[in-house]
Amino acid sequence: MFLNPTGPDTVLRDAINGIRIGGWSVSENRKLTSIMPSGTVTMAEPVCLIENDKDGNLRVVPQAVEILKQIDQFVVVVAVVGLYRTGKSYLMNKLAGKRKGFALGATIQSKTKGIWMWCIPHPKKADHTLVLLDTEGLGDVEKGDTKNDNWVFSLAVLLSSALVYNSVGTIDNDALQRLHYVTELTEHIKVKSQANDEDESTEFMRFFPSFIWTVRDFTLQLEYDGKEITADEYLDNALKPKSGHGRQVMEYNLPRNCLRNYFPTRKCFVFDRPTSAEKMKHMDDLSDEDLEPSFVRQARTFYDYVLSETKTKTMKGGYNMTGRMLGSLAKMYLDAICSGHIPCLENAVVALAQIENSNAVAEAVKFYKENIANWVAFPTETQAELSDIHGKVEERAVKIFMDHCFKDEDQKCQIELMKLLQTEYTAICDKNVVESKKACESIIKRIFRPLEENIASGKYMTVGGYQQYRKDLDNFISKYRSAKGKGIKGEESLKEYRAKKESVGQAIMIADRSLDEAQRKEKENKERLEVMEQARRADEEQRKILEKQMKDQEQTYRENMKQLENKMEEDRKNAAKELEMTMNSKLKEQNALTKQGFDKQAKLMQAEIDSLKEEKTKNAQKKPSLFEKAFTTGAPDSAVLTAVRLKTPGPGWERDLRPRSAGGGKRYGRQTSHPSPPHDLQLSNRFTILDELEGSSVTGSPLPFCIGSRYL
Numbered sequence: 001m002f003l004n005p006t007g008p009d010t011v012l013r014d015a016i017n018g019i020r021i022g023g024w025s026v027s028e029n030r031k032l033t034s035i036m037p038s039g040t041v042t043m044a045e046p047v048c049l050i051e052n053d054k055d056g057n058l059r060v061v062p063q064a065v066e067i068l069k070q071i072d073q074f075v076v077v078v079a080v081v082g083l084y085r086t087g088k089s090y091l092m093n094k095l096a097g098k099r100k101g102f103a104l105g106a107t108i109q110s111k112t113k114g115i116w117m118w119c120i121p122h123p124k125k126a127d128h129t130l131v132l133l134d135t136e137g138l139g140d141v142e143k144g145d146t147k148n149d150n151w152v153f154s155l156a157v158l159l160s161s162a163l164v165y166n167s168v169g170t171i172d173n174d175a176l177q178r179l180h181y182v183t184e185l186t187e188h189i190k191v192k193s194q195a196n197d198e199d200e201s202t203e204f205m206r207f208f209p210s211f212i213w214t215v216r217d218f219t220l221q222l223e224y225d226g227k228e229i230t231a232d233e234y235l236d237n238a239l240k241p242k243s244g245h246g247r248q249v250m251e252y253n254l255p256r257n258c259l260r261n262y263f264p265t266r267k268c269f270v271f272d273r274p275t276s277a278e279k280m281k282h283m284d285d286l287s288d289e290d291l292e293p294s295f296v297r298q299a300r301t302f303y304d305y306v307l308s309e310t311k312t313k314t315m316k317g318g319y320n321m322t323g324r325m326l327g328s329l330a331k332m333y334l335d336a337i338c339s340g341h342i343p344c345l346e347n348a349v350v351a352l353a354q355i356e357n358s359n360a361v362a363e364a365v366k367f368y369k370e371n372i373a374n375w376v377a378f379p380t381e382t383q384a385e386l387s388d389i390h391g392k393v394e395e396r397a398v399k400i401f402m403d404h405c406f407k408d409e410d411q412k413c414q415i416e417l418m419k420l421l422q423t424e425y426t427a428i429c430d431k432n433v434v435e436s437k438k439a440c441e442s443i444i445k446r447i448f449r450p451l452e453e454n455i456a457s458g459k460y461m462t463v464g465g466y467q468q469y470r471k472d473l474d475n476f477i478s479k480y481r482s483a484k485g486k487g488i489k490g491e492e493s494l495k496e497y498r499a500k501k502e503s504v505g506q507a508i509m510i511a512d513r514s515l516d517e518a519q520r521k522e523k524e525n526k527e528r529l530e531v532m533e534q535a536r537r538a539d540e541e542q543r544k545i546l547e548k549q550m551k552d553q554e555q556t557y558r559e560n561m562k563q564l565e566n567k568m569e570e571d572r573k574n575a576a577k578e579l580e581m582t583m584n585s586k587l588k589e590q591n592a593l594t595k596q597g598f599d600k601q602a603k604l605m606q607a608e609i610d611s612l613k614e615e616k617t618k619n620a621q622k623k624p625s626l627f628e629k630a631f632t633t634g635a636p637d638s639a640v641l642t643a644v645r646l647k648t649p650g651p652g653w654e655r656d657l658r659p660r661s662a663g664g665g666k667r668y669g670r671q672t673s674h675p676s677p678p679h680d681l682q683l684s685n686r687f688t689i690l691d692e693l694e695g696s697s698v699t700g701s702p703l704p705f706c707i708g709s710r711y712l
């Protein structure tokens with residue numbers, strides 16, 4: 001047993017100093033490209049993640065979860081478990097590349113209590129955070145009550161992507177019997193939420209971490225039947241089952257079978273004694289020079305293997321996990337344990353997806369709002385200018401969502417995001433109209449002031465006054481039209497101003513005695529035509545706005561489609577990778593069983609392999625949901641077309657907005673049985689696809705375009 005002084009220490013150390021908080025940041029210079037997913041932390045020292053208090057209560061430490069929440073990067077999680085006083089904390093410090101960190105105990109009393117956590121930037125994997133979990137020693141007789149040992153062991157399995165099992169001496173039957181925690185995992189981990197009697201442990205391999213056995217103070221020769229063997233072969237030999245059916249054989253085989261069947265990969269490292277007993281009392285003060293060179297070498301090999309081979313922590317389905325997700329997961333599992341339930345992988349994935357996806361929506365909307373506010377100078381000169389900014393910001397916002405979401409069943413959250421962004425954009429468009437009208441009003445006031453003054457002073461109420469009035473009016477109109485800063489409602493505002501002036505013009509005409517009846521008629525006709533021309537200009541202006549907004553919708557769908565397709569492809573790859581890995585591990589085990597003469601067990605395993613194969617095929621053929629279908633189908637599938645129909649006032653209304661060829665006496669537009677859209681038609685009125693995608697059936701007019709298809 002490893003010995004030395006200092007008492008137990010469960011105080012949460014303030015390691016939050018020195019944390020670099022990550023997350024999405026937008027630089028001051030308003031550049032969209034400057035958003036950087038830094039999202040990691042560097043902790044000066046470990047903190048307690050799960051407390052195991054004197055009364056035997058387990059509790060997640062909120063401050064530690066807060067730290068994990070800052071980690072937006074994917075995490076590689078290495079947890080160490082094993083009997084107390086076996087040098088676990090020392091080994092974890094080695095992985096952190098530090099001499100001190102996880103507290104070492106130098107007495108026979110156990111040191112580490114609960115589960116401690118240390119997050120550092122991954123030394124070998126860019127943009128990944130390494131999370132080291134050091135656990136309380138198992139089987140501490142002094143505790144008297146070891147009821148939490150199973151939970152500590154199970155939590156280490158559930159939270160890690162590599163589980164290091166640390167023991168001293170040799171891997172013999174005693175060592176394996178001491179690892180009975182692994183045989184009890186079925187009582188502490190549930191895979192599916194629906195309770196049924198089927199043995200779920202066949203599924204464990206898909207979600208379990210890789211297994212690494214570290215054997216400390218190893219004094220034997222790695223030889224078998226006179227031949228030199230590797231540490232891995234040493235472990236494999238130790239895990240060989242016995243044939244037979246008696247109770248003793250079953251007991252002998254149980255931990256071995258569990259280890260072989262639950263974990264996707266196995267690895268073994270043996271370590272020599274590091275130094276003399278005396279020196280080991282203060283091992284965290286010793287440098288490599290003070291240690292046995294063989295131990296230093298072995299520790300280095302272990303370090304290199306763990307840091308290069310340990311995969312990113314994934315969830316059921318192969319989704320990569322961020323630090324934030326790990327924090328939520330720890331909390332969920334602890335909540336389940338504390339309320340007397342068994343942590344369930346399937347429930348955890350669903351609950352985590354809900355949290356993550358609604359966070360992703362919130363993040364994306366926040367980003368959109370902030371950037372639109374930063375970028376748009378109201379009023380924009382054209383609708384195209386606003387659309388352009390909207391398109392760019394929206395693209396990034398959707399990307400933020402896609403980067404953070406997972407398992408978004410039927411794209412519920414993505415549709416929710418599209419709705420929210422649409423609402424935001426509609427509000428921005430409305431504001432742009434209001435701001436433009438305000439700007440136009442003030443420009444009109446400034447430019448037409450001399451005209452107003454002349455009207456007020458009665459300057460035009462004389463012979464020849466009408467001609468002068470028209471000349472001045474035309475002059476100011478052309479000045480107004482060339483003025484900058486009016487925004488998108490220049491003609492509409494002018495139309496309104498001119499409408500107000502119509503009666504003034506008529507009064508001046510009547511007062512002008514130089515005009516005979518015929519001339520007056522002719523001028524009136526001209527006035528009428530001008531009013532129509534002004535209205536045409538205003539309508540044309542509005543048509544352009546609407547047309548652009550329609551294009552924006554198309555663009556929104558294209559962008560969402562593009563990013564969704566990428567995401568789906570990535571998800572498919574991850575799921576396939578997970579299945580492939582499990583299948584390979586099972587095949588390897590099956591081969592080994594056949595070689596060792598356990599044909600019956602090997603045959604039994606075939607059923608598991610077949611079911612994985614079936615799942616792999618299903619996964620590749622997975623039918624897209626309605627939303628996916630809408631995005632990916634090229635054929636005019638009537639259900640999809642109906643579902644993605646944009647609710648417009650009726651077919652042909654878009655054409656109705658186009659002016660008729662010049663010279664038409666009527667304003668414009670051909671008569672149809674469908675009404676033309678009101679010119680103040682808002683995007684939100686027309687944009688109803690999202691509601692429809694969420695379930696309600698749609699009937700009505702055919703769509704003007706189909707999202708995501710070549711019918712756009």
Ligand SMILES: Nc1nc2c(ncn2[C@@H]2O[C@H](COP(=O)(O)OP(=O)(O)OP(=O)(O)O)[C@@H](O)[C@H]2O)c(=O)[nH]1
Nearest residue numbers: 002084085086087088089090105110111112137283
């Ligand atoms: N003999 C021996 N002692 C070691 C080794 N590694 C560390 N020690 C010493 O063993 C003592 C216990 O080490 P820890 O790392 O605290 O052991 P632990 O497994 O974390 O202990 P608990 O947290 O109490 O379960 C310390 O005095 C270490 O210096 C080793 O490889 N061999």
Ligand SMILES: [Mg+2]
Nearest residue numbers: 088089111112
């Ligand atoms: Mg320890």
